[in-house]
Structure formats: C-alpha cells, structure tokens
Amino acid sequence: MSKSKILGSTLIIAGTTIGAGMLALPLASAGIGFSTSLLIMAVLWAVMAYTALIMIELHQHADSSATLHTLAKQILGKKGKWLASFAMLFLFYSLCAAYIAGGGAQFGDRLAQWFGVEVSATQGVVIFTMLVAGVVTIGTSTVDKVNRLLFTLKLIAMASVLMFLAPNVTQSYLLSMPLQQGLIVASIPVIFTSFGFHGSIPAIVRYLDGDTPSLRKAIVIGSAIPLIIYVFWQVVTLGVVNQSTLLENQGLSALIGTLSSTVSESNLAGTIGIFADLALLTSFLGVSLGLFEFLGDTLKKNSANRSQALNRSITGLITFLPPMCFALFYPQGFIMALGYAAIALAILAIFLPIVMVSKTRKLTTDVAYRVKGGHIGLATCFTCGVVIVCAQLLISAGVLPALG
Template structure:
C-alpha cells in the first residue's frame, strides 16, 4: 500500500473531535442555565472553564494509563490491574449508577418535552405516558441491534446540528444586554451560589468512556488523541457559553426561580423562552431542537448501559439474550420515570456525584499508579504530582458539594 493510501485511510482528527463533542453535548445542557441562574452568567462561565480544564486533564490521565495496555483495554482492565479489585468494583458501580440515573433523567426529560410538543398541537399527552412510550421505542431500537442505534443516532444527530444552529442564531439575535448584565437588581449576590453549580458542570463534560475508544480508532497515537480531546472539549465549552448567553440574555434572573420550582424540566425552560421572545417560529425551533437533543442523548446513554450490562451478566447477542439485557436496562428507569416524572434536575445532579469517581478520582489514581509502574514512556500529562492532586481535590469537592446541597447546607437561589 502506498503512503498516499495510508494517509487516506487514517481517520481525521476532526472525526475524533466530533465524537468527543457529540458525546458531551446533549440534553444535560438544558439544566445549566437553570442551576446556574444564582451565580449568573460570568461566574457560571468561570465555573464551566474551570470544570473544562479539570475534566480535560482527567481524560488525558486516562489516556496516559491506557497507552500502557493493549488497544481495546478499557476501564475494567486498567482499574483492576493498577488499583485492585476493590477500586474496580467501586468504579464499575459508579459507571452503572451514572448510566442508570442518566437513562431515568432522559425518560423524565422526554416525557416533559413530548407533553409540551403535543400541547402545541392541541393534543393532551400526559408526561408519564409520553415518557413511557418514548422509552419503549428507544428500548425496541436498542434491542434490534447496535447498527440500528447507530443509524438512528446519525439521523437524529444530523437533525440536531441543523436545528441547533437555526435555534441559536435566532436566540442570539434577541439577547438583551440589560438582562444579561442583570441591571434590574441593585445589589445582586452571585458568589454564594457558585459552588452548587460544580456537580452539574462536571456532569456536562462526561466523555471519559470514549478515551479507550479513540485509542481503538487511532491506535497508540497520543498526539492525535490529545488534539481530539482538546478540540472536542473546547467545542463543548464554546457551545455551552453560547447557550448561557442565549438563555441568560433573554430570560431575567428572577424568572429562573419559577422554572426551578417547576422541576427545571426542558419543557418549562422552552415555555419561558417562548414567552419572553413571543416568536412562533423560534418556539417551533426550540421544541424541535429539544426533542432531537433528548433523543440523541437517550440513544447514546442507553446503548452504553445495554452493552455494559450484557458484558457484566454474560448475556449473549441472541434475540432472547438481548431481550434480557433490554429488560434489565430499561425496566428500573422506566419505573422511576412513572413514579417521579419531574426529576430531570435531581437526576443530572446525582449523575455528577457518581461521575466524580470514574471521571475525576479514578483517573488521577490511575495516572499516579501508572507512573509508578510503567514510568509513562509514551505520554505524560503535564503538571506532575500537583496536577494529580488538583484533579483529586476537584473530584472530592464536587462530591462534597452535592452532599451539602442534598442536606440543604448550601444557599439556594430563591
């Protein structure tokens, strides 16, 4: 094979950036302006940048450890070998918990947004019923095959990208500087509400399960994979900043209190934006975009949970085996969605709590153990021990913040 053919066969860096950015950006972004309304735009942007920095480097630490193993080795292999069975079980439980809680979150979100969508068509569809039917459709697609999920995800992702740019272009054109700078409040207080945003920021930068996948995609090529991680996470950071600008520049800070009190679900935020802008076309774009955002996140998360459970319990890929896996994947979150249909914000927050283990604490421990055993011959994250300590502290602080928030030990913007 000629060198030109080899060049053509090598996946582009852009493809890896899209994989990372597409994994990060999903329905979870709808929670950000609601939970960040207390800290408001500039402090929230600072929290996002800090979280991006820490989550990028924790992903790079996974890469550093992963490069010392065969292509295809993932969390299970690395964690068991470097940290032992106890940490491997803790890490496995945290991954399962995050995937289950996100599946529940998207059932809750799909029910609310479909209820709003059908309401626009003068059709009364209860949120519980809409979420149940949507979950059953996704379960059927996941049960069919991974290829069916891939094809459906490609369609949904393409539609999401188109509606994303149309929606944001319209929203940015309506931004009011007075609203963004919150001139209506004479002596506003922002910093007391900053800490509680961190677990939601962390949950909004989850891509770490894709690092071993990129090594399978590019081989042991750390330079390319590092560029993919930097580019993909920066893409997500930029879009989150635009989303905060578009929402906080259109909805007054005080109005977010009512949105949060109604559960913070996607339909409530869409209704608030529609009420402020009073634009029928923009309302339609928001509804379409939010539906596609939920669908793409739902498909990706449930496929990951499906494959994890199939591997964990040893279910085969026959129709009966896939049916067992599908029941185990969807039954618990569907029951949760029927009992608590408005738990989107709470679920995203709890996902952030569990994600601190496998997206912050475990990567730092892996990097430390990997350096002791292998010396990191192929790639080493800059910053030495202080960087490992920073990522560990970042994870621990996120966990503590969520626990403090759960027990009402942090101020709430109300």
C-alpha cells in the first residue's frame, strides 16, 4: 500500500475527529481540572481506537464497499440495520443541533462586530442555518470547495491560538482538582463525543482496499493526532484561566470572550473567535452533508414523480428544520446536544461493533486479523459505553450537574 494513501487516510481520520467538539472540552473540564480531564481523554481515546480496530476485523467478513448499515444487516439482520439507521439519524441531528446552537450565537456576534449589523439571537440562528443549508442543498462539490478553504484557515487559526495562548499558561491553574465527583462523571459524554470518527471507517477501508496493516496504522495514528492536539488545547485553555472564572463563564460565547481577554494585548486576540467560528462551520458542513445525503437516499425511493430540485429542497427542509427548532428553543444547548449525541455515538461506535464481533467470532475463527484483548477487552469497552450512556441519562434526569 502506498505511503501517500496511508497518510491521506490518517489525515482523514484526524480531520474527521477534530471539530467543534474540541471547543466543548474546556467547558466540560472546567470543574474537574487538567489532570483528571487528561486521564478521561486517554481512556476514551483508547476505547474508540480499540472499537475502530474491531470495525476493521468486521470488514473482513464483507465487501470492502460495505457501510455500517450493510455490516449490521449482514451480521445482525434487519433489526441491526434499523438500530444502526436510528442511531445514525439521532447522532446527525444531535450534532447539527449543537452546531446551530453554538454557531448561531457566534454568527450574530460576528455580524455586529464586523459589519455593525445588530441581529437578535433568533435571527442569527435562522440566517446561519439558511446559509449552510443553501451550500449543502446546492451540492457536494460546493461543500467540498467551501470546506477546503475553511479547513485550511481553521488549521492556521488553531496553530495561532495555541502559540499565542501558550505563554500565558499558569502552572497552578493546571494543578486544580475536581470540585465534586459528579462533575467528573458529567464530563464524560461530552469528552467522548470529541473522539468520534467511526463514520469515516467504511470510506477508509474502501480507499485502502481492505489492507489490514495499513488500516491499523491509519486508525492508531489518525486517532492519536487529535488526542495530542486536545492535550495542548486543554493546557492553553485550562492553564490561562483559573477554575472559578471558567465555571462562572460557562457557554461557548463566554469561553471565547474569556480566552480572548487573556491575549487582549495581541493583534491576534480575535483569532480565538475566528478559530471557534471555523471549527463550528466546518463540522456543521460535514455533518449536515452526511445527514442530507443519508435522508436523500431514503427519499429517492419514494420520489419517482418529483423533480431533482424539489427532492433536494424537501431533503434540505427535513435536514435543517428540526435541529434549527432545537437551537431556537434551547439557544444555550451546545453542550446539551453534544451530550445527547454521545448516546448515539456509543451505540454506533461501541455497542454495535462489540455485538457484531462477538457474533462473528462465534461463527468463524478463520480470519486473517483479530483484535487482541479477547472477552476482557470487549467487556471493558462495553462497560465504558454503559457508563457514557448512564452518565448522560443521569444528567437529563437532573441527578448529575449539567455542563455548559
């Protein structure tokens, strides 16, 4: 396998993982401190990398072009396919709702800051959603061109933010301890969502022609790159603002304002806000395109008498209207929506792969590659999945404190 393809696949996995969820890490970690958040991130990265390798093992039982739904139907039957489809929809809608809630507020601030145009929070959400919906509805090629430019700018902005915040890090801030045990558990779903890349695995398998050694290398390195970047991000965010200030300024806009004030003497102070905008926008474009195409394929089966333009318009409404309504009713719902997305991600990235591989291992032992760890590895990952889901359910029930 060519090194170019392996490198490309590694970067796709890293790029898929690094997104708007990165912005939520300081909000989720504000009450637990740097060292505790570092431990949680390391554990969750290991779980996600392990289950991604399980997906590679599963792809040995199917064609290289198989999707998660195809695997679920082949191994678990129609019930498995419906579960995968439901979890995928739930994940897409939750993420879109989070990005609209966070991006709409940011968009309104930018209109006022750059153009002197004052808009209400509701207007900001609606205009932001309509702009992205227009790009996605026009077609994938348009999204690709826009996303390439935005992604390049995002990397430049991220590097600038890390460099200009780093000199302001205070060691004592990084030594802060958790304020209460409940905050530790409550932070897990949001941090977990920041490591989601499993949706890109089928495309990587197809691109690398199912070559197992190349896939293993791409997954391990590609998922480790975000972990390293997240560690630096946590250092420069949790290390420049004391714990009490972070807790008092919960919410994405408040976080950006607090971090920006730290480097107010620099001409690049606004870069923090720009990076946040680009992270939200690129993530929203990618996720909404995936949801749009997923719904579009379903609607095509019942749209023989409709024009393509009408089909795309209807698909656009179904794609963007529900998450926009959520953002309008819960304008501070960025962290909330990411928490709910963790439930769907746990189903897709942990429970389904474990159940499927358990079944395939019982049916056959004649496979070229099998992930190490046996029953203990599977049971450990399954337990982590249960903790993630239970944590979010307890937050929803008010038993655990809500974040953000």
